[in-house]
Amino acid sequence: MLTSKARSPSRPNSSRLLRSVGRFGVLAALILLIVFGAFRYTGFLSEYNFSTFLRYNSMFGLISLGMCFVIITGGIDLSVGSVVALASVVAALLSPYGALVALLGAVAAGAGIGAINGLIITRLNIQPFITTLATLLGARGLALLLARNQGGVGIDPNNAVFVWLGQGDLLRLPVPGVMMLLAFIIGGVALSHSTFGRHALAIGGGEDASKLMGLNVNRVKLGVYVLSGALAGLAGLILAAQLGAGQPTEGLGWELSAIASVVVGGTLLTGGTGSVWSSLVGAMLLGLIFNILNFENGKGVISLSPYWQSVIRGGFLLLVVVLQSRLARQSSE
Amino acid sequence: MNSEAPDRSLKTAPVQRGEGWQGLRLDLWQSRASILILLGLLVFNALFTPHFLSVQTLNVNLTQVATIIIVAMGMTLVIATGGVDLSVGSLMAISGVLAPLIFLNTAFGKAPALGVALALVVPVLVAAAFGCLNGLFVTRLRLQPIVATLVLYIAGRGIAQVITNGQLVSFTRPDFAYIGLGRPFGVPFQVLIMLVVVAVTYWTVKRTVFGRYVLAVGGNETAARLSGVPVARVKLLVYSVSGLLAGLAGLIVIAINSSSDANQVGQGMELDAIAAVAVGGTLLSGGRAQVLGTLFGALIIQLIRFTLLAKGVPDAAALVVKAAIIVAAVALQQRRRRE
Numbered sequence: 001m002l003t004s005k006a007r008s009p010s011r012p013n014s015s016r017l018l019r020s021v022g023r024f025g026v027l028a029a030l031i032l033l034i035v036f037g038a039f040r041y042t043g044f045l046s047e048y049n050f051s052t053f054l055r056y057n058s059m060f061g062l063i064s065l066g067m068c069f070v071i072i073t074g075g076i077d078l079s080v081g082s083v084v085a086l087a088s089v090v091a092a093l094l095s096p097y098g099a100l101v102a103l104l105g106a107v108a109a110g111a112g113i114g115a116i117n118g119l120i121i122t123r124l125n126i127q128p129f130i131t132t133l134a135t136l137l138g139a140r141g142l143a144l145l146l147a148r149n150q151g152g153v154g155i156d157p158n159n160a161v162f163v164w165l166g167q168g169d170l171l172r173l174p175v176p177g178v179m180m181l182l183a184f185i186i187g188g189v190a191l192s193h194s195t196f197g198r199h200a201l202a203i204g205g206g207e208d209a210s211k212l213m214g215l216n217v218n219r220v221k222l223g224v225y226v227l228s229g230a231l232a233g234l235a236g237l238i239l240a241a242q243l244g245a246g247q248p249t250e251g252l253g254w255e256l257s258a259i260a261s262v263v264v265g266g267t268l269l270t271g272g273t274g275s276v277w278s279s280l281v282g283a284m285l286l287g288l289i290f291n292i293l294n295f296e297n298g299k300g301v302i303s304l305s306p307y308w309q310s311v312i313r314g315g316f317l318l319l320v321v322v323l324q325s326r327l328a329r330q331s332s333e
Numbered sequence: 334m335n336s337e338a339p340d341r342s343l344k345t346a347p348v349q350r351g352e353g354w355q356g357l358r359l360d361l362w363q364s365r366a367s368i369l370i371l372l373g374l375l376v377f378n379a380l381f382t383p384h385f386l387s388v389q390t391l392n393v394n395l396t397q398v399a400t401i402i403i404v405a406m407g408m409t410l411v412i413a414t415g416g417v418d419l420s421v422g423s424l425m426a427i428s429g430v431l432a433p434l435i436f437l438n439t440a441f442g443k444a445p446a447l448g449v450a451l452a453l454v455v456p457v458l459v460a461a462a463f464g465c466l467n468g469l470f471v472t473r474l475r476l477q478p479i480v481a482t483l484v485l486y487i488a489g490r491g492i493a494q495v496i497t498n499g500q501l502v503s504f505t506r507p508d509f510a511y512i513g514l515g516r517p518f519g520v521p522f523q524v525l526i527m528l529v530v531v532a533v534t535y536w537t538v539k540r541t542v543f544g545r546y547v548l549a550v551g552g553n554e555t556a557a558r559l560s561g562v563p564v565a566r567v568k569l570l571v572y573s574v575s576g577l578l579a580g581l582a583g584l585i586v587i588a589i590n591s592s593s594d595a596n597q598v599g600q601g602m603e604l605d606a607i608a609a610v611a612v613g614g615t616l617l618s619g620g621r622a623q624v625l626g627t628l629f630g631a632l633i634i635q636l637i638r639f640t641l642l643a644k645g646v647p648d649a650a651a652l653v654v655k656a657a658i659i660v661a662a663v664a665l666q667q668r669r670r671r672e
Binding site for chain 1: 417419470474475476477479480483484485486487488489490491492494495498499600604607608611617618647648649650651652653654655656657659660663664667
């Protein structure tokens with residue numbers, strides 16, 4: 001009820017201000033952490049750290065972007081982690097036929113699973129949570145089957161372009177980072193300036209009303225799940241190219257990281273609102289915590305095992321969502 | 334096609350009092366689709382799988398599914414209130430690493446029995462406390478259940494890993510391992526625990542005020558609050574129970590393995606439990622709790638996996654089939670409800 005109030009069209013200006021403060025708050029936290037890191041650790045702002053950070057976290061950025069669109073329509077996509085694994089195996093298997101084939105294959109595999117999600121949700125009317133839970137299992141099974149239960153599927157070492165997609169640089173920026181930024185620019189424009197984006201927001205705001213308004217709800221829903229799957233497919237390609245092998249067992253729990261990024265970015269799980277850019281900031285913030293922890297360990301003052309990272313991430317997630325729900329409540333009052 | 338009685342029970346489910354055996358019969362009737370599928374699987378295996386009708390096969394299947402059913406009982410209650418608990422697997426890991434820490438502690442060198450007793454109680458209570466924390470996130474901080482339990486899903490396994498520094502702890506303690514390996518009267522001990530948990534959950538939903546409250550909260554929270562149901566306390570309690578049962582399942586898992594691995598214990602359990610609940614016919618939107626349905630749902634998923642493995646289908650393909658079964662079962666149930 002709180003959220004429906006917050007979403008009501010006659011929202012006073014002050015609440016809009018508060019919301020933008022909330023949204024800006026995440027960005028401010030990111031900047032603060034970067035400034036903190038820059039002063040505290042040598043090499044934090046180095047090109048090497050920047051490039052490694054972006055190379056790894058671009059995958060989380062990509063799946064968070066898809067998740068953001070899905071959540072905006074009021075749905076959820078639990079299958080992305082498995083889709084990343086499946087697409088990485090597909091990409092590795094197709095790598096002897098050229099980088100473009102591998103790229104298209106990985107994205108198509110992801111989009112295919114996304115289409116299955118969308119069709120089950122819209123045609124069979126099964127809740128997104130259950131549907132994508134099932135495809136989470138199914139896509140993982142497919143990935144293991146295609147990899148013949150091997151730990152990894154090696155990519156063709158002669159395919160230099162493929163390796164470049166994961167490990168190369170473009171204008172001194174890591175290629176996966178460039179792909180992620182491009183995806184976010186397109187996604188950002190699509191959300192706020194295309195009919196697809198506006199319809200997605202409308203459906204999340206009120207599905208029945210959107211239907212009565214004559215929106216093709218099913219097609220938009222199908223679209224967001226295909227988009228989420230395709231982006232997870234792209235992330236899978238990057239994973240295979242970075243590690244030199246398709247990884248049928250990778251991506252466990254990535255869907256929850258993506259959801260956390262979107263939530264940290266201030267998008268409500270009830271749908272109807274959301275920002276692509278805050279999801280990017282959320283994903284980068286969660287990644288940066290791990291990065292800073294690594295540097296802190298490198299200083300040798302304290303020594304935290306890598307296992308602390310999930311404890312800290314969980315605590316951080318709690319902190320952010322609590323602050324946000326406070327803000328949302330204030331703005332709705 | 335249906336007789337009148339089950340129809341009426343469907344409409345008035347939240348207020349109808351299950352009257353002893355008649356109530357049980359009605360519940361079994363409502364789960365008839367699951368029961369038929371289960372029977373079909375049993376007949377198929379009896380005919381085509383060699384050595385299927387043996388006590389050993391039965392025990393193998395039941396021991397494998399017991400922990401899922403135990404956790405799924407708590408999940409049924411949480412889902413009946415309209416929530417979901419993603420943290421159960423991580424809570425299993427926490428309970429699983431705490432127990433060896435207690436009974437391997439040198440402080441209990443002279444009184445090993447006390448150590449084992451504490452190891453059986455304390456981790457379960459700690460898991461229940463974490464479950465209570467989930468409940469507080471949902472009620473006090475008013476977080477959505479998915480987000481609220483996502484926090485401990487992420488942090489909980491981290492806590493377990495930090496406690497053991499990610500190391501595997503193996504042990505030989507037959508007295509403790511009894512809860513996973515004991516066979517009183519030839520029945521695996523954890524299967525007995527599972528049966529008790531199912532019976533108590535069923536009784537709670539059917540015959541207690543708390544059970545009525547759970548369904549009322551899930552059916553219409555505002556209406557429940559207005560009619561005097563202590564909504565926050567009910568929610569707090571279901572998440573605590575879910576945590577408690579997860580803790581219990583964690584102990585059983587480490588007892589079976591005679592080792593505790595913070596990285597592995599309970600991995601993916603939240604999905605198995607939710608799948609069992611969904612296949613069992615409990616709506617994820619809340620307001621209903623098909624306790625027996627969840628039991629049959631878990632058994633169906635387990636038996637399909639066993640059948641595929643027995644037929645030489647690789648585990649990976651079994652995952653794909655499991656996915657299809659979940660979708661098909663939920664779709665079937667929704668169609669029936671709409672009719």
